[in-house]
Amino acid sequence: MPTDGDADRGKNGEVTANHPSPENTVPARIDREALQAKYRSEREKRLRPDGNDQYIEPTGPFAHFLDDCYAEPIDRAPVFDEVTIVVIGGGFSGLVTGSNLKQAGVTDVRIIEGGGDVGGAWYWNRYPGAMCDTAAMIYLPLLEETGHMPTRKYAFAPEIFGHARRIANHFGLYEKALFSTEVTDLTWDETSARWIVQTDRGDQIRARFVALGTGPLHRPKLPGIPGIETFARHCFHTSRWDYDYTGGGPDGARMDRLGDKRLGIIGTGATAVQCIPHLARAAQELTVFQRTPSSIDVRNNRPIDPEFFATLEKGWQQKWLMNFAVLQTGGFADEDLVQDGWTDIAQRIRDRVVDEIGQTGAPFGPEEFRRAYEESDDEKMTEIRARVDTIVEDRDTAEGMVPPTLQAAVFSRRVPPGLQRARRPSGRYRRPRGRGHGRDRRLGRRGALRARLPNLRLRFRGRH
Ligand SMILES: Cc1cc2nc3c(=O)[nH]c(=O)nc-3n(C[C@H](O)[C@H](O)[C@H](O)COP(=O)(O)OP(=O)(O)OC[C@H]3O[C@@H](n4cnc5c(N)ncnc54)[C@H](O)[C@@H]3O)c2cc1C
Numbered sequence: 001m002p003t004d005g006d007a008d009r010g011k012n013g014e015v016t017a018n019h020p021s022p023e024n025t026v027p028a029r030i031d032r033e034a035l036q037a038k039y040r041s042e043r044e045k046r047l048r049p050d051g052n053d054q055y056i057e058p059t060g061p062f063a064h065f066l067d068d069c070y071a072e073p074i075d076r077a078p079v080f081d082e083v084t085i086v087v088i089g090g091g092f093s094g095l096v097t098g099s100n101l102k103q104a105g106v107t108d109v110r111i112i113e114g115g116g117d118v119g120g121a122w123y124w125n126r127y128p129g130a131m132c133d134t135a136a137m138i139y140l141p142l143l144e145e146t147g148h149m150p151t152r153k154y155a156f157a158p159e160i161f162g163h164a165r166r167i168a169n170h171f172g173l174y175e176k177a178l179f180s181t182e183v184t185d186l187t188w189d190e191t192s193a194r195w196i197v198q199t200d201r202g203d204q205i206r207a208r209f210v211a212l213g214t215g216p217l218h219r220p221k222l223p224g225i226p227g228i229e230t231f232a233r234h235c236f237h238t239s240r241w242d243y244d245y246t247g248g249g250p251d252g253a254r255m256d257r258l259g260d261k262r263l264g265i266i267g268t269g270a271t272a273v274q275c276i277p278h279l280a281r282a283a284q285e286l287t288v289f290q291r292t293p294s295s296i297d298v299r300n301n302r303p304i305d306p307e308f309f310a311t312l313e314k315g316w317q318q319k320w321l322m323n324f325a326v327l328q329t330g331g332f333a334d335e336d337l338v339q340d341g342w343t344d345i346a347q348r349i350r351d352r353v354v355d356e357i358g359q360t361g362a363p364f365g366p367e368e369f370r371r372a373y374e375e376s377d378d379e380k381m382t383e384i385r386a387r388v389d390t391i392v393e394d395r396d397t398a399e400g401m402v403p404p405t406l407q408a409a410v411f412s413r414r415v416p417p418g419l420q421r422a423r424r425p426s427g428r429y430r431r432p433r434g435r436g437h438g439r440d441r442r443l444g445r446r447g448a449l450r451a452r453l454p455n456l457r458l459r460f461r462g463r464h
Contacts, residue, residue: 042404056222065220065237071116074180078202083108085209086197088183091120093213096141099171110176112183119164120215126250127238128278130157135340138324144317146170149309154301158250238271255282268294295403348376
């Protein structure tokens with residue numbers, strides 16, 4: 001069974017990937033046709049004619065799913081003033097935009113945020129086990145400017161939220177910020193060449209510029225399961241975790257009020273994968289409702305070595321970001337500084353393309369790329385599938401946990417060994433037969449905008 005400490009130390013003090021050896025896991029020949037047929041049938045399960053409409057909007061009887069359970073209620077007078085720029089959203093987009101503007105000499109940056117603090121996704125998502133799956137050395141912005149050393153290769157949510165607050169403090173972004181405030185209306189006034197920003201608290205703020213950092217994932221999605229509205233027991237969304245009910249806390253403290261509870265969790269995406277081990281440990285019984293097994297790789301988390309961190313020279317984070325971007329886009333670098341699952345798969349693909357071109361002398365085209373991509377994906381997914389067998393003892397359960405997807409379709413989650421709770425006596429897996437109830441259809445551009453700004457009206461006044 002892998003543990004957090006089963007990684008090898010990389011030469012830069014970081015963690016190297018510790019993949020199962022290919023000889024042990026990759027069968028000599030992959031039956032690509034069978035695999036493609038399986039991918040197609042799984043895709044069918046995910047596609048539904050009602051697309052995004054299958055989800056229940058958190059309105060009416062479901063509106064409480066949007067309540068901010070982390071913030072104290074605030075009572076303040078509406079604000080009527082003018083600033084150079086309003087930044088809507090206090091997640092990393094808003095914070096990075098705001099801090100760059102501050103560094104460029106713009107003093108009156110106003111962040112307006114629906115939540116009670118900065119952090120965005122990391123303000124809302126405090127469920128047990130929440131963490132990033134991009135290496136913290138590049139995922140956490142402005143590390144050099146704020147002087148923070150990530151504690152681990154993949155940081156847990158409380159550290160990430162704390163870092164968001166550190167950025168806001170460091171760059172004075174709290175001074176003008178408005179929290180627990182939703183922007184509801186943006187109007188461009190041609191005469192004064194200003195935006196008029198209105199909020200659900202009656203504010204009317206004039207601004208030369210407006211920046212949208214409203215994010216993709218802050219709005220809870222509710223599954224449109226018939227009868228969900230009749231469920232009478234306590235129910236909450238993972239992005240509004242109710243620690244008053246469960247006990248414990250986002251720092252990983254045991255959820256001591258669940259010991260006599262039988263729980264169900266719907267879905268096995270990244271969020272569920274992260275919190276299931278904690279729930280399984282705490283609850284009397286946990287039932288996991290799964291449509292499609294998740295693709296789960298070795299996490300290989302471990303502390304960042306302070307001695308190594310101290311050796312990094314000024315400008316290191318930009319260098320790491322560039323290194324990551326180069327490798328991610330199929331380029332070459334002397335070394336892989338970040339060494340995570342993203343750079344791993346990108347390099348597998350790149351090396352295959354290079355080999356093929358080298359061997360055949362064929363000009364590089366979409367066909368070569370597609371083949372390299374598929375072969376790399378098959379190789380990686382074979383490793384991941386083989387891993388299930390090495391962990392889950394019960395054959396039937398193991399069978400039900402083998403991810404039937406392309407890695408690119410559902411990028412593998414790096415998780416602690418806790419998902420193996422499936423074999424714990426208190427853990428149960430339920431997998432539906434036949435068609436599933438999810439969807440994998442991408443939103444159109446308009447749909448995506450609507451999903452991001454469901455309550456925001458955009459208007460233009462005057463010439464444009
Ligand atoms: C658990 C989890 C793990 C993740 N891990 C990774 C990872 O490892 N790597 C990665 O690249 N990405 C990851 N992500 C994706 C994550 O969403 C982004 O990395 C990033 O945090 C998004 O930042 P953002 O500022 O663009 O949006 P958000 O963080 O979503 O912030 C947007 C903010 O805008 C506010 N807002 C929206 N509309 C309005 C309005 N009208 N008025 C006022 N405020 C408004 C929202 O309340 C929200 O707080 C993860 C996400 C989650 C939830």
